[in-house]
Amino acid sequence: MLRPPQVRLVTVEAAAPRQLRASVLASGSLVYQQQVQLSSEVIGRVAAILVHEGDQVAAGQALLRIDDALSRAEVAQQQSVVRQQQINIDNQRLALANQESQFQRKQALYGHQMIATSALEDAQYALDQARIQLRNSAEALQQTQAVLKQAVDRAAKTVVTAPLSGTVTAVDIKTGETAVPNQVGYRGSSLLTIANTSTLMAEVSVDEADIARIKAGQPVAIFTAAHPDLVLRGAVKNIALSPQRNDGAAGNGVLARSYLIKLLLENANGVLLHAGMSCRAEIYTATAGAALSAPLQAILSPAGDKSSSAEATLGERSVASSRKRDTDASHYVMVARDGVVTRKAVTLGIADDERQEITSGLKPGDAIITGPYKVLRQLKNGDRVAAPAEAP
Incomplete structure (x- = not known):
């Protein structure tokens, strides 16, 4: 009884309004919206190739001749x-x-x-x-x-013409080789590829767990491997209605499903980009402007609710970051006031990769205890704490 109360060293953060943007991460590649891969409709030896890779062609222009x-x-x-x-x-x-x-x-x-x-x-x-x-x-x-x-x-048909105006992006056959047409159950030889290079866009795959939050017109930040420091702005153009089935990706014989999302690029002018480049996209699904928030690790829940604990939140951050949580005040944060811990029940809103919106339960300026987590999960009302700078 005569022993002085133990003071725990913690880190704190003052609650202040911050902008939060819930997002979904996806990866994919850059593609041309208008692109045509030409193949022969007749079998024969290629007599002449009239264009080169990179040439500009007009619709109806002769590109290749097959021996007739x-x-x-x-x-x-x-x-x-x-x-x-x-x-x-x-x-x-x-x-x-x-x-x-x-x-x-x-x-x-x-x-x-x-x-x-x-x-x-x-x-x-x-x-x-x-x-x-x-x-x-x-x-x-x-x-x-x-x-x-x-x-x-x-x-x-021995003279292959351009079906659209654009740029020759690939020449897949040489003079003297035999052009073979496509047949049922057999893929023929590819001749040339023509694309409208001004229609560059991104195609990314979104997991079925996140697809319900994706809508056309949502803003997107796109990062390419060739320009990792450059943020390309865009928007969701359309969402595939049918999923892509990735055999064995989910393990245990379960088929993982994802949906193909097409993204428009808005500020790609002057940037050297090519179709086929890998990219990742951050699709912003919700925004909370000037809202109180707390770090994800500072949000706790009653013992036994593992799915909502801070530890589970960290382990499932990719899903929980963009999902609106329950608003039944089952979550709480620890607040330090005059060196004494107070437990405050909070109601949660949207979240990003690092922070969670607090819609009620906190006031601006409250000192939220953010860690260390081993200390944070053992704190109780009335415990004595001090920030490292305030330690005796």
Whole structure:
């Protein structure tokens, strides 16, 4: 009883208004919004490449030529088939005219009872047969003309043109190599890649636990590996409706799911950036301006509530930093007043990676005890404490 009370050394922080911004961290890469990877639609040897990587091209400009000798021979063959079919039609027309003339003569003879009925019927049958053969030849002509059109279209595809105006970002084939078209179950050879370099944007993956807080239009800070000290401002453009499934990423046979988020860049002019560069993004989901706050390690909860303890808060900071906590006053902080500890129940708001908003329970200037944590979790009302600068 005669022993003087023990004074514990602690660190304190005065409660003061600070701006907090809750955020979600994500990683991804830079991509072009308008980018086309061209592949061949016909098989053949590359005869000439008309552009180089970095060239500016216009829509419809010829980029590459594939050897068209086989295509030209096919077109010539089909043209010959069409001409032959036209000759057959002319022959069928002559035969039809002859059968009509014979039928008229036999009809006149039958009127004078000079031939039998069977002879007139045979003439009628021959006339009908000639008409059917002419129609059949006309249909065959249309078929051969359609085949010719297909051959002409294939021949035209030996010249690869630009589908949009932009920059040639990659040339993936060389003169003399064989261009192979895409087929079902088989990926063909890539020829060139064209992109509109003014449409550079970022694509990042956000975990399904955080996707509910992401909305279009939210501000974003983007950091690239090439310019780690440069902050690129942007905004959320759109959010994928279907998740990406990463097999085995979550362990225990569980499929981890993430959603692809597209981010617009607002101040990328004059910065040397390329598609494919890795980046990380901090998406700001909520803002509390001029709000009282406390460090995460200073916020405690009743013993036994491990999920809400300061220790758990530190271990799960990536999730708890942007999630609004319960407001049932189950959390508290320790405040030092005249060297004596007072426990104050607080109501929490949003949080960032380091601090938690205090919506009620504190006043500006209150000395919040922030550590050390081993001492902080053992403090009780009435304990004597002193900051290191105030120690006797």
